[in-house]
Structure formats: structure tokens, C-alpha cells
Amino acid sequence: MVRMVDVAKEAGVSIKTVSRVLNNEPHVQDAMRQKVRSAVERLGYIPSASARSLRSNRSYSIMLLIHDVRSMFVSTVQFGALQKCQKLGYHLQLSMIGSDQLKDEETLKAWFAENLRGGHPDGLVLVPPMANNPVMERVVKSLGLNTIRVGPNEIPHTARTASVMIDDRQAAHDMTAHLIGLGHRRIGFIRGKEDQDATHRRFDGYASALAGAGIAMDESIVLPGSFDFNSGLEQGDVLLAMKDRPTAVFASNDDMAAGVIMAAHQAGVSVPGELSVAGFDDNEIAERTLPTITTIRQPLEEIGMVAIEALVTAAGASLEELTSHVLPYELVERRSTAAPA
Amino acid sequence: MVRMVDVAKEAGVSIKTVSRVLNNEPHVQDAMRQKVRSAVERLGYIPSASARSLRSNRSYSIMLLIHDVRSMFVSTVQFGALQKCQKLGYHLQLSMIGSDQLKDEETLKAWFAENLRGGHPDGLVLVPPMANNPVMERVVKSLGLNTIRVGPNEIPHTARTASVMIDDRQAAHDMTAHLIGLGHRRIGFIRGKEDQDATHRRFDGYASALAGAGIAMDESIVLPGSFDFNSGLEQGDVLLAMKDRPTAVFASNDDMAAGVIMAAHQAGVSVPGELSVAGFDDNEIAERTLPTITTIRQPLEEIGMVAIEALVTAAGASLEELTSHVLPYELVERRSTAAPA
DNA sequence: ACAGGGCTTGTCATCGTTGTCAGAAATGGT
DNA sequence: ACCATTTCTGACAACGATGACAAGCCCTGT
The missing domain is CATH 1.10.260.40 (lambda repressor-like DNA-binding domains)
Structure with a gap:
């Protein structure tokens, strides 16, 4: 040595x-x-990293806090973050936290104490659903952890904190407008998990596009969902069984869109012939269904990179000085959407 | 503090x-x-983790070295590893390495020097394709890194090193025997990446099951692949276009099996009516295709957990004393396989 | 009663780096 | 030419833990 x-x-x-x-x-x-x-x-x-951080109280590592690593969304963000970390000479340290630890501030603080081991990381990246959890927000602030959230930046209950994201509302608006442009007037919507901000913002975009086109919203074709394949499958069945069923469905992520497509297959309903299906995210799965899914491409890898970059650049600066980064999205037109019959 | x-x-x-x-x-x-x-x-x-590791030269962290995080396989292993690490009070530190760094020992050693930052991790988990790379094997040994590989343990060119895995050969044998049991005699096979040991062992299992049933192997229906969806799609097209096409295909992972199923859909060939398709791994995708895929369930999360446990338990013990852990697998029968017409 | 040995506890130096401070050298203003 | 200021450099302590070593205690066997 x-x-x-x-x-x-x-x-x-x-x-x-x-x-x-x-x-x-x-x-x-x-x-x-x-x-x-x-x-x-x-x-x-x-x-030596340990000598450095012992003496200077900096860790040269960034913590990515995840809830369920098996989501493609998080994996991809992680991938981008890891690349950037390595380029900048930082370690990426993974931690996983359960819903139980998020119940109250005491528990969460204890969790952090146990998992930080003395050395604070130089940055913390939060992904959904932690990215807009008020308990998390408060604890992170009180611990003085330099944090960036992957997700929207308009939580009613807190002050401005740093975030990286796309404009979910506008993207959902665009997608809905796209369906309307194809000639659809009766467009179903499948919501995501209610504790995630993206769910609400995507719905807002859907609603505003309908309003903009002078289409009255029909609450009966706005269905709950949980961002996973099975909920798409279930809600797809529900939609398809309706007497006056929509000619298009906008599922608020790709996994659910894939579920709807499978439901249609099983019901013998052709996509996009009899039903157009749109997704959101541009997951891997969007290109592996038949037909492939028209969706909104989120630059997830880049989101991860930007998050790390922001944390490293702002090292030392306080949270409030960190700004929101809004990244561009793209509407990717594939085969699951077409004009109504 | x-x-x-x-x-x-x-x-x-x-x-x-x-x-x-x-x-x-x-x-x-x-x-x-x-x-x-x-x-x-x-x-x-x-x-304080830094003080501890500065003085004692132990890091209380384990490094997971990945090549492409976006593979479901690695994500799931990572998930298990992370859970276990947290339970045992270890940090899981992620690193990513490109193929370029694996070319020769010099380069790889330099990479390690740069990425270890003085403090060796207490353990290193290697996943495919690093898990059976001879350069990696040598460097890891010369650096004295406590390593465990996720993958088979029979590399011709090295001595015994620790590993966690299922018996790929036996599992592939079972699956092939299952197809034979359904009445298939002409069974195609799609190989994985040639630099991964699993590819060869799965093929061996396929071959031995055929031999056991007295079926001569037809090299023309053994096709190359690369473990990804697109290669399954391509090879599916190739198989389906054959004059004397097989009644069943055993793709050596689920992504490729899903590709074959899509190829069949597009060609108007019904699965499993006209073609049975079997996969390997029990990926998420195996339940999201139509029909769902008959496959071999690898306990990937558990593999991750066992890997960490082995490293932590053996902390201090030398590589050779670490043993191979062979975990059980399970043949999951779903809808993509049936008796031939 | 005492030497020898194991068990328990404490003192002090040390790991490799950065922060503090002080001193030397260079610069600038008059 | 001189003092004040800035720029540069180095000596030394400190970060918070563990390792090496020593000392005190309580046994045991004779």
C-alpha cells in the first residue's frame, strides 16, 4: 500500500x-x-477512502435508497447513477428500506442511524415512492442529508427541495391529445399508486387534454391501478366488459398497458383495431408485447446521471440551493394505437 | 455524534x-x-465505519460487481444480496465494469486499484459474465479478494473457487426430459452467450436427456443466441421457417423463449398447439407472455442471500475453504408446453 | 504461603488523511 | 526602502476506532 x-x-x-x-x-x-x-x-x-472520510467527515459515496429493486424503473435509474458515480470517483451505496420504517419520524431516524454508520453519505438519491413521502422529507432535512428526489417537485406540504424529473403532466397531456388527434373521444385512464405524485400529475394531464378538446370526463372509465402488470390485466378486464366501452385506454405506465393488451388478447379484442392502448415510461416491456406499445419515453438513465451530478456539484451547498431539473421526454409512437374503427 | x-x-x-x-x-x-x-x-x-476500517483494515462492505444492471437476473440477485447485507450490518457497494477492463490482467488490476480506494471490501460477488472469466479469476486471487461467484463451479482452467448456483445441467436435463415425456421427439435448442458457463451446461443437459431417450441430436436445430429477447425473436423466425421444423423449442432463458413466442405469434403459429416453448430462469416475463412460459425457476434472490452469507461467515478464511453452494431449482409448468399435435 | 498461569481490564500508540496554525517568501503601496 | 498584505509551504494535532502490550486479579497445585 x-x-x-x-x-x-x-x-x-x-x-x-x-x-x-x-x-x-x-x-x-x-x-x-x-x-x-x-x-x-x-x-x-x-x-484511502476511510482515512479521508474519518478526518474530513465526507464519505465520497452516495446512497441510493430503494424500496423494490426489481422495478425496471429503479433499475434503470440506478444504472445511470452508477455510471456517473464511477466517472466522478464516488461510490454508489445501495440501501433498501421497508414501508414499516417510513411510518413515523422516530422509526425512520433510527433506521438512518443504523444504516449510515457514522459516516453520512455525501448525497442521497430518493426514488418513488420515497421521493414524495412527507416523513422522509422531514427526516432527511433534520439529518442534514443532501438529497435529491427522482420525481415531481410540487408537493403541497413541503418547501422546495431538489428533484430530477420530466414534466409528467405535460407528457400525459400530450399522449391524451395524441389519442384525441387519432379520433378517439372516449378514452379510459388507469391510475397508478395513489401515494405517488406521478399518478396525480399524469391524471391531471389526461384531464386537461380532455378539457382542452371539449370532452367531458367520464369518471366511470377512470380506473384505479397500482403500476403493475396484474392491475393492468384486471382493469383491462373491467374496461372490456363495459357495455359502452372506450375506444382507447391510457394506462399510466407500460406494465399496466401490457396487462391491458393481454386482457384484450384473452377477450379476443384486437389491439389497436378495436382498442388503442397507450402506456408511459418506455420500459423494456413496451417493445415486447404484440403489438408494441405507444408510450412516453422517460430518459431514466439520464435522470440517474443528472441526480448524481447535481449532488456532487452541490456538495456542501444546502438543499434549498439545489434546483429542479426538468428533462425532456418523447412520445414514442408504436403499434398499439390507431384511429378508432 | x-x-x-x-x-x-x-x-x-x-x-x-x-x-x-x-x-x-x-x-x-x-x-x-x-x-x-x-x-x-x-x-x-x-x-464509525471509517474509523473502524481505517484501523482494522476491514470495510464492513461487500462489493457487487455488475456488467449490465438492467438484466432481470442480476437485479434479482442484487435484491437478495442487499437484503442479507442489511440484515448482517454490511454495506452493499455497487460497481460496474466494462468489457474493456477485462481484456488483460494489467488493466483489470488498475481498475481495481482505482475502484477500491485503499479499502478492500470484505467480499466480492461476481455475476455472469464475470463469474467465469479467467482474467478476473486470476486478478481477484492475486489481490486476495474474498470472492464468490454466482454461477457454475467447473471451470477447466482454474482451481476450485467458491460459488453459488443451481445445477444447470440437471435442470436442463429435466426440462428436456419433460418435453420428451410430453411426446416430443424433435426438440430445438437455443443457446445463450458463449462466454457464459451456463450456456454450455444447459446444452449438456439438453444433450444428455436426448441421448438418454435414444434421440439422435440434430445439430441443425441447435441455434446460437445471446440470452436476450431479440435473439429469441430472430432464432424463432429461423426455426419456424424450416421445412422440417421442430415441435418444441427449449430456449435457454426466458427472454429468448418470449422472443420465440412472439415470432410464433407473428407467423401465425399457435403455442403450444403447433409449437411448445420452454424457457429457463423464471423471469418476470415468463408470466407476462401469452401463453405463459414453462420454465425452470432459479431461486435468484436466495442465491444473492447465500452469496452474502457465505462471504460474511467466511470473513478471514481463505478462498479455498469456501465451498460451493448448490441450491434447488424447480420446473414450473405453465401454458407454453403441451403434447405435440 | 507462594509461584505460575489464565482471565479480565486498561493504557497507549497507531491507521492515513485533512484542518489549524505559523512561518517564509513574494508582492504591492507609499 | 519599509511595512502590510497576500501567497505559498510545512509541522503538528486530530478524526474514532482497534492492536499490542502490560498490569491486576483470581485461581490452582504444591
Whole structure:
């Protein structure tokens, strides 16, 4: 193991100077900088993360807090985040938390104490459904954790905190308008989990597009859902069994859209011939159904990258100074939508 | 922040005694143990991970090295590993490595130096395709990293190293025998990526089951693949276009099986009426196709858990003493297989 | 009663880095 | 030419835990 003293000796300077160069501190002459840099290079020196964080109280690691890793959404965000972390020389540390720990502030604080082990991470990335949980919000603030949320930024009950997201409302509006543009007037909607902000914002977009086209909303074809395949399957059955069934369904994510498509298959209803189906997210599954799903592409990998970048750049700055990042989305037209018969 | 000295003061003992209790070292009287434990409890003391690892050269973290997080296989293993880590008080640290870094030992060693940051993790979990890469194997050994591989344990070019897995060969044998039992005699096979051991072992199982039933293998219906949906789709097209096409196909994972099913749909061939399709893994997708896929269930979450457990238990023990863990699998019969017409 | 040994507890140095502070050198204003 | 300020560099302590070692205690066997 090569330590800082070794580099200092090699470069003929004091270890403090080496430290300064490595941390890009000012007040070092360029000549010194060069000497140190090349010594580091020659010896293949890598600073010890534990010594660093013990002394400086920084961890050079970012924590990604997940609830259910098996969701494609989270996996993809994670993928982007990991890439960025590695590029910036940070560790990505994963943690998983159950719903039980989110009940009250006491429990959550205890959870954090146990899982942080003394060293605060330099940043915390929250994904849904933690991204808009008020308990989490408060605890994170009181612990002074530099946090960024993956999700919308308009929670009524809190002040502005940092976030990365697309404009869910506008995207859902666009998709609904797209269906209306194809000639649909009776468009069903399947909601997501009620504790996630995205559910409400997507519904708002749906509603506003209907209103904009002068179509009265029919509450009977707005169905509950839970963002998973099975709920799409169930609600698909419900919709298909209706007497006056819609000519199109906008499921608020792809897993549910895939469920609706399977329900249609099983009921012998052709998609998009007799029923158009639209999704949201552009999951892998959107290209693996028959027909493939027209959806909104969220740049999930990029969202992960931006989240990390924001945290690292703002290291030290306080939460309030972090801004919201709104990323572009894209309506991807595939085969599951068409003009009504 | 509450430190060890605070606990010592509260309990009226020396800090060394506190340390001993926390590390479950012998030679401490039970009365002392109790006093310390309750002081820890009262103060909510959590040891500092960085101080610990700086001094003791242990990291209390385990590294999961991935290549492409977006595979369901890896995500699920990760999920199990994470659960176990948290239960045992370890951090799970994710790292991603590209194929470029695996070319030669020099490069890989440099990669490790850069990504370990001084502190070796207490364990390393390798998943395919790193799990049976000879370069990786050598480097890991020379760095003295406690490693466990998720995958088979019969690499010709190395000595025995620890692994967790199912018996791929036997499982593939069972599935093939199952198809034969249904009455199929002409059974196609789609291979996986050639650099993964599982590919060869599954093929071996397929071959031995055919041989056991006295069926000559027809190389023309053994097709290459790459474990992804699209390769299943392509090879499905190839198989379906054959003059003397098989009555059943055994795709060596579910993604490819789903691809074959879609190819059949598009070609107007009914599954399982005209073509039986079997998969391997029991991915989420196996239940989201029409028909659902008959497959081999690998206990992936459990594999992740066992991997972590093995590493933590063996902390300090050398690689060779770690054993192979063979976990049970299960043949899940769904709707994609039936007797031939 | 005492030497020898195991058990229990404590003192102190140490891991590798960064923060504090002080001193040396360079710069600038008069 | 001189003092004040800024820029640069280094010596040293400190972060919070564990390892090495020592000392005190309580046995046991003679």
C-alpha cells in the first residue's frame, strides 16, 4: 500500500502539499502541482477512502435508497447513477428500506442511524415512492442529508427541495391529445399508486387534454391501478366488459398497458383495431408485447446521471440551493394505437 | 455524534472494553457486557465505519460487481444480496465494469486499484459474465479478494473457487426430459452467450436427456443466441421457417423463449398447439407472455442471500475453504408446453 | 504461603488523511 | 526602502476506532 508520505517523499514535498494538490486546493504553485501529479502517477497512489472520510467527515459515496429493486424503473435509474458515480470517483451505496420504517419520524431516524454508520453519505438519491413521502422529507432535512428526489417537485406540504424529473403532466397531456388527434373521444385512464405524485400529475394531464378538446370526463372509465402488470390485466378486464366501452385506454405506465393488451388478447379484442392502448415510461416491456406499445419515453438513465451530478456539484451547498431539473421526454409512437374503427 | 468514549463514560468502563463487547471478543465478564450493551442502547451509539476500517483494515462492505444492471437476473440477485447485507450490518457497494477492463490482467488490476480506494471490501460477488472469466479469476486471487461467484463451479482452467448456483445441467436435463415425456421427439435448442458457463451446461443437459431417450441430436436445430429477447425473436423466425421444423423449442432463458413466442405469434403459429416453448430462469416475463412460459425457476434472490452469507461467515478464511453452494431449482409448468399435435 | 498461569481490564500508540496554525517568501503601496 | 498584505509551504494535532502490550486479579497445585 502506497501512502501519501510515499508520494511526498517521491515528489520532495511535504505531505500537506500532496493533500492540497489532490483536493484541488488553491495556493500551490504550478510547478509543485506538476511534481506531485507525476509522483502520484508513478507510484499509482490511491488515497484511502476511510482515512479521508474519518478526518474530513465526507464519505465520497452516495446512497441510493430503494424500496423494490426489481422495478425496471429503479433499475434503470440506478444504472445511470452508477455510471456517473464511477466517472466522478464516488461510490454508489445501495440501501433498501421497508414501508414499516417510513411510518413515523422516530422509526425512520433510527433506521438512518443504523444504516449510515457514522459516516453520512455525501448525497442521497430518493426514488418513488420515497421521493414524495412527507416523513422522509422531514427526516432527511433534520439529518442534514443532501438529497435529491427522482420525481415531481410540487408537493403541497413541503418547501422546495431538489428533484430530477420530466414534466409528467405535460407528457400525459400530450399522449391524451395524441389519442384525441387519432379520433378517439372516449378514452379510459388507469391510475397508478395513489401515494405517488406521478399518478396525480399524469391524471391531471389526461384531464386537461380532455378539457382542452371539449370532452367531458367520464369518471366511470377512470380506473384505479397500482403500476403493475396484474392491475393492468384486471382493469383491462373491467374496461372490456363495459357495455359502452372506450375506444382507447391510457394506462399510466407500460406494465399496466401490457396487462391491458393481454386482457384484450384473452377477450379476443384486437389491439389497436378495436382498442388503442397507450402506456408511459418506455420500459423494456413496451417493445415486447404484440403489438408494441405507444408510450412516453422517460430518459431514466439520464435522470440517474443528472441526480448524481447535481449532488456532487452541490456538495456542501444546502438543499434549498439545489434546483429542479426538468428533462425532456418523447412520445414514442408504436403499434398499439390507431384511429378508432 | 456519540463516540466510543461517551459510551465508555456512560458505562463506567474503558473504551477498550466497549470495543471488545461490540466486536464480540472473549474475555469480558457478562456483567460488563450488560453494562456496555445498555449504555450503547441508551445513547444510540453507532460505531464509525471509517474509523473502524481505517484501523482494522476491514470495510464492513461487500462489493457487487455488475456488467449490465438492467438484466432481470442480476437485479434479482442484487435484491437478495442487499437484503442479507442489511440484515448482517454490511454495506452493499455497487460497481460496474466494462468489457474493456477485462481484456488483460494489467488493466483489470488498475481498475481495481482505482475502484477500491485503499479499502478492500470484505467480499466480492461476481455475476455472469464475470463469474467465469479467467482474467478476473486470476486478478481477484492475486489481490486476495474474498470472492464468490454466482454461477457454475467447473471451470477447466482454474482451481476450485467458491460459488453459488443451481445445477444447470440437471435442470436442463429435466426440462428436456419433460418435453420428451410430453411426446416430443424433435426438440430445438437455443443457446445463450458463449462466454457464459451456463450456456454450455444447459446444452449438456439438453444433450444428455436426448441421448438418454435414444434421440439422435440434430445439430441443425441447435441455434446460437445471446440470452436476450431479440435473439429469441430472430432464432424463432429461423426455426419456424424450416421445412422440417421442430415441435418444441427449449430456449435457454426466458427472454429468448418470449422472443420465440412472439415470432410464433407473428407467423401465425399457435403455442403450444403447433409449437411448445420452454424457457429457463423464471423471469418476470415468463408470466407476462401469452401463453405463459414453462420454465425452470432459479431461486435468484436466495442465491444473492447465500452469496452474502457465505462471504460474511467466511470473513478471514481463505478462498479455498469456501465451498460451493448448490441450491434447488424447480420446473414450473405453465401454458407454453403441451403434447405435440 | 507462594509461584505460575489464565482471565479480565486498561493504557497507549497507531491507521492515513485533512484542518489549524505559523512561518517564509513574494508582492504591492507609499 | 519599509511595512502590510497576500501567497505559498510545512509541522503538528486530530478524526474514532482497534492492536499490542502490560498490569491486576483470581485461581490452582504444591
